[in-house]
Every structure is written in structure tokens, then in C-alpha cells.
Amino acid sequence: MKILVPLKRVADPENANKVKIAAPAGGLAPKIETTGLEWKPNPFDEYALEAALRLTENGTAVKARLGEVIVVTFGPAECDQTLRGALATGADRAIRVDVTDDQLDGDLVARALAKLVDQVKPDLVLMGKQTVDSDSNQVAQLLAAYLGWPQVTFAANIVNEDNKALKIGRVADGGQINVRVQLPAVVNVEDRVVNPKGVTSPPTPATHKYADGVRFAPLPAIMQAKKKPLEVKKLADLGVEAAPKVKYLGYEAPPARKAGVKVKTVAELVDKLKNEAKVL
Amino acid sequence: MADILVVAEIVDGIVKKPTLAAIAFARDAAKAAGGTFAILAVGAGLDAAAKELSACGASKVLVADDPYTKNYLAERFAPTVAAAAKGFGVVAFPAATSGKDLAPRVAAKLGAGYAPDISGFKAEGGKLSYKRPMYAGNAFGWMQVSTPVEVVSVRPTEFTAAEPTGGASAIEKVAVVQDDPAAGKIEFLSFDVVKSERPELTEAKVIVAGGRSVKEKFMDVLSPLADTLGAAIGASRAACDAGYCPTDLQVGQTGKVVAPTLYLAIGISGAIQHLAGMKGSKTIVAINKDPEAPIFQVSDYGLVADLFAVVPELTAAIKAAKA
Numbered sequence: 207m208k209i210l211v212p213l214k215r216v217a218d219p220e221n222a223n224k225v226k227i228a229a230p231a232g233g234l235a236p237k238i239e240t241t242g243l244e245w246k247p248n249p250f251d252e253y254a255l256e257a258a259l260r261l262t263e264n265g266t267a268v269k270a271r272l273g274e275v276i277v278v279t280f281g282p283a284e285c286d287q288t289l290r291g292a293l294a295t296g297a298d299r300a301i302r303v304d305v306t307d308d309q310l311d312g313d314l315v316a317r318a319l320a321k322l323v324d325q326v327k328p329d330l331v332l333m334g335k336q337t338v339d340s341d342s343n344q345v346a347q348l349l350a351a352y353l354g355w356p357q358v359t360f361a362a363n364i365v366n367e368d369n370k371a372l373k374i375g376r377v378a379d380g381g382q383i384n385v386r387v388q389l390p391a392v393v394n395v396e397d398r399v400v401n402p403k404g405v406t407s408p409p410t411p412a413t414h415k416y417a418d419g420v421r422f423a424p425l426p427a428i429m430q431a432k433k434k435p436l437e438v439k440k441l442a443d444l445g446v447e448a449a450p451k452v453k454y455l456g457y458e459a460p461p462a463r464k465a466g467v468k469v470k471t472v473a474e475l476v477d478k479l480k481n482e483a484k485v486l
Numbered sequence: 487m488a489d490i491l492v493v494a495e496i497v498d499g500i501v502k503k504p505t506l507a508a509i510a511f512a513r514d515a516a517k518a519a520g521g522t523f524a525i526l527a528v529g530a531g532l533d534a535a536a537k538e539l540s541a542c543g544a545s546k547v548l549v550a551d552d553p554y555t556k557n558y559l560a561e562r563f564a565p566t567v568a569a570a571a572k573g574f575g576v577v578a579f580p581a582a583t584s585g586k587d588l589a590p591r592v593a594a595k596l597g598a599g600y601a602p603d604i605s606g607f608k609a610e611g612g613k614l615s616y617k618r619p620m621y622a623g624n625a626f627g628w629m630q631v632s633t634p635v636e637v638v639s640v641r642p643t644e645f646t647a648a649e650p651t652g653g654a655s656a657i658e659k660v661a662v663v664q665d666d667p668a669a670g671k672i673e674f675l676s677f678d679v680v681k682s683e684r685p686e687l688t689e690a691k692v693i694v695a696g697g698r699s700v701k702e703k704f705m706d707v708l709s710p711l712a713d714t715l716g717a718a719i720g721a722s723r724a725a726c727d728a729g730y731c732p733t734d735l736q737v738g739q740t741g742k743v744v745a746p747t748l749y750l751a752i753g754i755s756g757a758i759q760h761l762a763g764m765k766g767s768k769t770i771v772a773i774n775k776d777p778e779a780p781i782f783q784v785s786d787y788g789l790v791a792d793l794f795a796v797v798p799e800l801t802a803a804i805k806a807a808k809a
């Protein structure tokens with residue numbers, strides 16, 4: 207199976223509460239200030255990469271690659287670092303589409319990915335369900351629509367049926383919806399897909415249990431990753447123009463919650479809930 | 487400003503509650519921008535749902551009732567929604583399981599820009615601007631859609647569910663359109679419903695949520711308190727990942743977004759991804775043995791204590807206070 211995994215770098219999600227929004231009184235800030243924050247791959251994209259690796263290997267002999275995982279990112283040259291990290295983790299080759307951060311827009315990425323899919327011809331596009339900066343959850347669905355492919359969102363577990371179809375459990379309000387999708391398809395994943403039994407794929411024996419979470423690149427692999435192919439493309443190579451369908455007017459900080467009080471005893475807590483907050 | 491079409495979320499003939507939040511948005515936005523709103527129901531066996539929706543003050547309720555759309559699949563629903571959207575300026579979905587899945591696919595079919603998961607709006611000169619949470623709720627962006635048709639999904643916790651108006655909108659049948667080439671490539675197999683006697687998390691007025699530290703006896707520890715309060719049970723991702731509770735109880739940026747009247751965070755540290763899902767709660771109570779736990783920064787009432795000691799005590803005290 208050939209899998210295309212789009213990756214995005216984001217400001218470290220553990221520090222999302224440190225983003226700065228300098229809005230004038232009563233107005234909006236022109237941008238969200240992320241300087242000083244560390245860049246990391248979007249965690250959901252890392253889950254997608256882990257799932258892609260599990261779908262293209264025998265989990266008991268991961269060095270022998272049984273398929274191909276191609277990672278792609280959109281961004282300036284600094285993003286090569288994100289791609290190198292993915293190559294070290296196990297991806298086979300990488301593509302960077304050279305755009306500036308301010309050109310990035312979910313719809314543009316989806317349209318460009320659609321063109322890239324025509325060139326790369328993957329069986330599956332596997333991606334994170336959302337980026338933890340814009341929290342939009344849209345690119346997989348847009349891409350599937352532009353390609354005319356089926357889509358499965360919020361995948362929590364994936365069973366590979368002969369590299370031809372996937373049986374997927376997707377998270378829904380009140381339970382899990384199970385579907386079978388023929389490849390080629392676009393799938394986006396939940397964090398749970400990297401549970402020890404999140405992905406079932408035939409070359410890996412049913413008895414094999416993956417470690418919980420994503421794998422880390424061993425040191426030699428980081429060196430070897432430098433030799434793996436990394437191709438740079440321009441938007442124009444893909445025949446796509448930046449033609450945004452939405453525009454951001456500006457940003458504001460969330461209203462601060464007023465600092466609460468500490469209570470000393472259960473009795474005091476219940477009294478406050480009953481007589482002050484009036485929620486009992 | 488053109489009119490707004492709300493796409494209802496219906497499962498097994500039942501209108502899901504987030505639909506009412508999307509209707510509230512459409513009602514208010516149409517009024518502010520000078521237009522009307524209609525509702526579209528897609529599914530199979532929709533008589534009761536259509537009747538319920540016709541009481542919400544819409545100009546009309548469009549109903550696409552066909553066995554083809556019995557179970558939700560974007561590939562089966564999107565063509566019908568895109569066809570019904572003709573003549574509308576805004577197509578609004580509840581930001582719930584199928585709405586989030588469907589809205590972008592419809593947007594792509596319509597060549598429309600998409601505003602995901604909006605938590606507010608403004609109308610100026612008939613043009614709508616949308617407010618939406620980003621960075622796990624640590625920033626809000628204001629955006630506009632510049633295409634002739636706009637697609638939005640509406641965060642259910644941020645709009646008060648629409649109430650029946652007493653009137654009855656006209657119900658109009660529309661045809662189910664079957665022209666998505668991908669529809670033949672995907673098959674609905676089953677819906678594993680998590681059965682619970684308790685209210686659904688996203689609909690509960692009170693939530694008792696536990697973290698990693700509640701451990702293996704998660705349900706035993708929290709159920710008596712939840713029962714006393716008539717509450718839903720929620721959890722942190724760490725508790726779900728450890729297998730202490732079903733995964734669909736997860737609250738947070740990547741779990742459910744909730745905004746109950748009362749949220750009790752028990753043995754939850756208050757990571758930003760957890761806060762993103764519950765910061766909008768009216769009253770927040772935190773019980774944690776670490777006085778420095780970040781959860782105390784967002785809680786109205788904090789109790790520094792061992793949860794295993796105070797949860798039973800709290801249960802008894804609330805029982806007594808309610809008696």
C-alpha cells in the first residue's frame with residue numbers, strides 16, 4: 207500500500223496557552239503571536255504517520271518496509287526539519303510544497319493535495335483529524351470531495367483488508383460507527399488509532415501488541431534520514447493558485463475566568479454550591 | 487444577505503440536540519442580517535423528526551426521506567444537501583459527529599468557503615462575521631467567508647438550544663440525489679451504541695469528571711456522586727487511555743466539548759487540552775491533592791484533598807443538602 211501522510215508543524219501545543227494576542231482595546235489583533243514558542247509536528251499528524259507505518263510493515267520486523275509512506279508538508283524551508291523527523295521515524299520519502307505561512311489555508315492545502323495525489327497516486331491519504339493551532343478539521347473532507355474519493359473521519363481503529371479495503375471504527379456522539387471503505391480513500395485519525403490495537407494489518411501477527419503511542423526515531427535512523435529523498439515543489443508546479451475563500455479579520459483573547467476560591471472542607475463546598483452558585 | 491439553511495442531524499429518526507443550537511444560530515443570524523431560515527432533514531423515516539423541526543419557527547422544512555439515506559454517510563448525504571442549498575446564502579451544520587464530517591464535503595461541492603465550529607457571529611450591513619476558537623480555546627479568530635455561498639458549522643455549547651415557537655412551518659419533500667461517485671465505495675456496517683442510564687455528556691446539566699488518579703475503580707468511585715447529582719460522567723484523556731473508563735467519556739480539545747451548569751473535575755490536573763473542552767462550564771469545582779494543579783486556575787471552587795476520602799463525603803453531603 208502506498209500512503210500519503212500530510213504533516214503540519216504547529217506551535218508546541220503544550221504551550222498553546224502562551225500564545226500572545228495583542229488586541230487594541232475593543233478591537234482585534236492582526237495576528238496571533240507565536241514567537242518564542244517551539245515548533246512541533248501536529249500531534250494528530252504524528253498519529254497518522256504511526257498508523258501509516260503500521261499499515262505498511264510487519265510489526266515484528268519493522269525494518270523491512272512492505273509499502274511506501276510519503277510525507278508531505280506545506281511551508282517554508284524550515285519545515286524540512288519536520289519532514290526529516292518523519293523520515294527518521296520511518297517514512298520512505300518526503301515532499302515539501304514551498305509556501306509562506308501566511309498563504310496557508312485549509313482549502314488551498316486541500317486543492318494542492320488533490321493535485322499532488324494525481325502525481326503521487328497513493329492508495330490512501332491518511333491525516334490527522336485536526337491541527338491543534340487552527341482546530342479546523344476540514345482538509346480531509348475537502349480533499350476527498352475534490353478527488354471524488356470516499357472519506358472516513360475520526361478513525362479510532364483501522365483494519366487493513368488485503369490492501370484493498372479498510373474496516374474503520376469512527377468515533378461518533380454516543381458510540382462508534384463502523385464502515386468499510388474501498389481504496390483509494392481519504393481517512394483522518396483520532397488519537398486512539400495509536401493504541402496498541404489501533405491498527406490491524408495482516409503481515410503483523412494478530413498476537414503482536416504495539417507499544418502505546420507513536421514510535422520514536424532511533425539515533426542511527428536520524429542520520430540515515432538525511433539520505434532519504436526530500437523533494438521541493440512550488441504551488442505553480444501543482445497548477446494551484448492561492449485563492450482564499452475565507453479571510454480572517456483578526457484575533458482576540460478568550461475572556462479570563464475570574465479567579466475562584468479554595469474551600470477548606472466538603473461542608474463549605476456544598477454550602478457555596480447551594481447558596482452562592484445556586485447549582486444544587 | 488441571503489437566507490440560511492440548517493442541516494439537521496438526525497440519527498434513527500431522532501433529531502439530535504446539537505441541531506437545536508444550529509437552529510438558534512440560524513434564527514438569530516437571519517434576523518440580524520435580514521433574511522429567513524429553513525431546515526433540511528435528510529434520512530429515512532422522518533415523519534416525527536419533520537414534525538418536531540416544523541415547530542422551530544423556520545420558513546419551511548425540507549425533507550429528503552429515502553432508504554438510501556437511512557444511515558449517515560457523507561457520500562450519500564452531501565449531494566442532497568448541495569442540491570437543497572440552491573438559493574440559500576448560508577448552509578449551517580451542527581458541529582457534531584456528522585455535521586463536522588459533512589460540512590466540508592458540501593462546501594467543496596458548492597465551491598464555498600467554510601467557517602468551522604463557530605462560537606459566535608456578528609452582522610454588519612447584512613454581512614456575517616464568524617467567531618471561532620483556535621489553539622485549544624486560547625484564541626478566538628474572527629473570519630468572513632468570501633464566496634457567494636457560505637458554509638458554517640455551529641459549536642453546540644455556544645448557542646442556547648432553540649425552543650418550539652408554537653407555529654408550524656410548511657413541510658416540503660425534496661428528492662434524494664445520488665450522484666457522488668464515492669458513494670459506491672463506502673459501506674455503513676453498524677453503529678455500536680454505548681448504552682448508559684445517564685444523560686449524554688454533551689446534553690448533561692451536571693458533569694462529574696475524573697482523571698488518571700481515580701484509577702481502576704473509576705466508575706465505582708464516581709457513580710454514587712454522579713447518581714446523586716443526576717450527572718453525566720466525563721473523563722480526562724489520561725483516564726480513557728489507561729482504560730479506566732469508556733473512551734467516549736473524554737472531555738477536551740479532542741474529546742467532547744461541554745458546557746454544563748456544574749462541572750466537577752476530580753483528580754484532573756487541568757492540561758490545556760482538557761480545559762479546551764470544559765472552560766465554558768458555568769460553575770467549575772476542582773478536587774485535587776496538589777494545590778498547584780492548573781485546574782485551580784479555572785475553577786470557581788477548589789478543594790485541596792485526597793479524592794478517595796472526599797468523594798464519598800461529598801456524595802453524602804450533597805444528598806443531605808438536597809433532602
Ligand SMILES: Cc1cc2nc3c(=O)[nH]c(=O)nc-3n(C[C@H](O)[C@H](O)[C@H](O)COP(=O)(O)OP(=O)(O)OC[C@H]3O[C@@H](n4cnc5c(N)ncnc54)[C@H](O)[C@@H]3O)c2cc1C
Nearest residue numbers: 697698699722723724738739740741755759760775776793
Ligand atoms: C494532541 C493532544 C490532544 C489531547 N486532547 C485531550 C483531551 O481532549 N482531553 C484531555 O483530558 N486530555 C487531552 N490531552 C492530554 C492532556 O495533555 C493531559 O495529558 C491529560 O488531560 C491529563 O489527564 P489527567 O489530568 O487525568 O492526568 P494527570 O495530568 O496525570 O493529572 C492527575 C492529577 O490527579 C491529581 N491526583 C493524584 N492523586 C490524587 C488523589 N488521590 N486525590 C486527588 N487528586 C489526585 C494529581 O495532583 C494530578 O493533578 C491531549 C494531549 C495532546 C497532546
